[in-house]
Amino acid sequence: MANPTIIVHGGAGNWPKNKHAIGLAGVRKAATRGFQIRQQGGSAIQAVEAAVIEMEDNPIFNAGKGSTLNLAGNVEADAGIMDGKTLGGAGVALLHHMKNPISLAKLVMEKTDHALLAGKTAERLGEAYGLPVANLRIPERVRQWKKAKHELEKRRISDFPRNLKLLQDKRGFFLRDTVGAPALDQKGNLAAADSTGGVSLKFPGRIGDSPILGAGLYADNRLGAATATGVGEIAMRLVVSKSACDAMLSLTAQSAAAKTVRDVTRLAGRGLGIVSLDRKGRYGIAHNTPHLCWAALTKDGGLVSQMVGRR
Ligand code: ASP
Numbered sequence: 001m002a003n004p005t006i007i008v009h010g011g012a013g014n015w016p017k018n019k020h021a022i023g024l025a026g027v028r029k030a031a032t033r034g035f036q037i038r039q040q041g042g043s044a045i046q047a048v049e050a051a052v053i054e055m056e057d058n059p060i061f062n063a064g065k066g067s068t069l070n071l072a073g074n075v076e077a078d079a080g081i082m083d084g085k086t087l088g089g090a091g092v093a094l095l096h097h098m099k100n101p102i103s104l105a106k107l108v109m110e111k112t113d114h115a116l117l118a119g120k121t122a123e124r125l126g127e128a129y130g131l132p133v134a135n136l137r138i139p140e141r142v143r144q145w146k147k148a149k150h151e152l153e154k155r156r157i158s159d160f161p162r163n164l165k166l167l168q169d170k171r172g173f174f175l176r177d178t179v180g181a182p183a184l185d186q187k188g189n190l191a192a193a194d195s196t197g198g199v200s201l202k203f204p205g206r207i208g209d210s211p212i213l214g215a216g217l218y219a220d221n222r223l224g225a226a227t228a229t230g231v232g233e234i235a236m237r238l239v240v241s242k243s244a245c246d247a248m249l250s251l252t253a254q255s256a257a258a259k260t261v262r263d264v265t266r267l268a269g270r271g272l273g274i275v276s277l278d279r280k281g282r283y284g285i286a287h288n289t290p291h292l293c294w295a296a297l298t299k300d301g302g303l304v305s306q307m308v309g310r311r
Contacts (some may be wrong), residue, residue: 011177067197091211180227206234
């Protein structure tokens with residue numbers, strides 16, 4: 001029997017000091033929720049969904065209720081889930097009002113023939129199955145958006161230099177922290193899930209790595225499971241979650257995560273974090289962002305959590 005384990009992260013990026021304790025409390029609660037499900041015999045898929053719901057409902061995280069806003073000031077949330085036993089998986093994108101995007105991703109995986117569904121159709125499917133809707137545009141994120149937009153206009157933000165140039169040249173065109181969880185259940189099945197509001201001030205219509213299998217998340221019982229956080233464009237271009245899983249064929253979860261992030265730094269620069277879980281239930285954490293907030297729970301090791309600074 002496998003040693004059931006779950007690791008969750010509340011996102012890479014720059015966590016202000018006054019948010020560290022509340023972020024850590026949030027990932028600890030989510031890991032505990034996922035672990036309980038699996039202790040009760042629930043599947044890895046049920047565990048990662050439950051852990052991610054916990055974080056989507058917690059506005060400290062950039063997912064579900066705490067989703068960051070796009071350049072036009074709206075929520076466009078993405079989420080993904082993958083089952084390492086069947087290699088089934090799906091992502092959902094550009095959601096405005098699904099309370100729990102991760103549950104919609106699970107629905108798409110279980111009820112449709114597709115691996116990625118975006119926008120209104122996706123939300124209508126969720127509503128048809130009775131998934132709850134909610135207003136995800138919370139006042140704190142609106143305040144942050146106004147401030148960030150002002151900084152962008154003053155060119156004090158250099159995150160999207162080409163977007164900025166495009167906006168200056170074509171004025172009429174239109175006017176960050178993901179959560180994730182890989183888990184291993186009592187039967188030895190792996191799963192991964194993630195959910196995000198995306199990067200702050202993204203173009204409307206931009207879809208990140210989180211709903212893309214292989215980029216934002218991957219799970220394969222023969223390899224391991226991984227989720228990524230940080231700049232989605234890097235995660236997609238380097239297919240980082242699948243790369244981390246492939247590395248677990250011969251490396252431990254920690255070595256695989258570290259190798260993947262080293263490769264990212266070399267090939268694409270900074271801006272990414274990975275959490276991974278191997279077939280033996282060992283977990284790994286690596287990032288080249290200022291922080292990564294995570295918690296893990298194992299039968300033997302108990303609950304561990306950390307807001308790691310850049311290594
Ligand atoms: N990876 C997410 C995205 O690019 C953002 C994040 O992890 O904070 O949409």
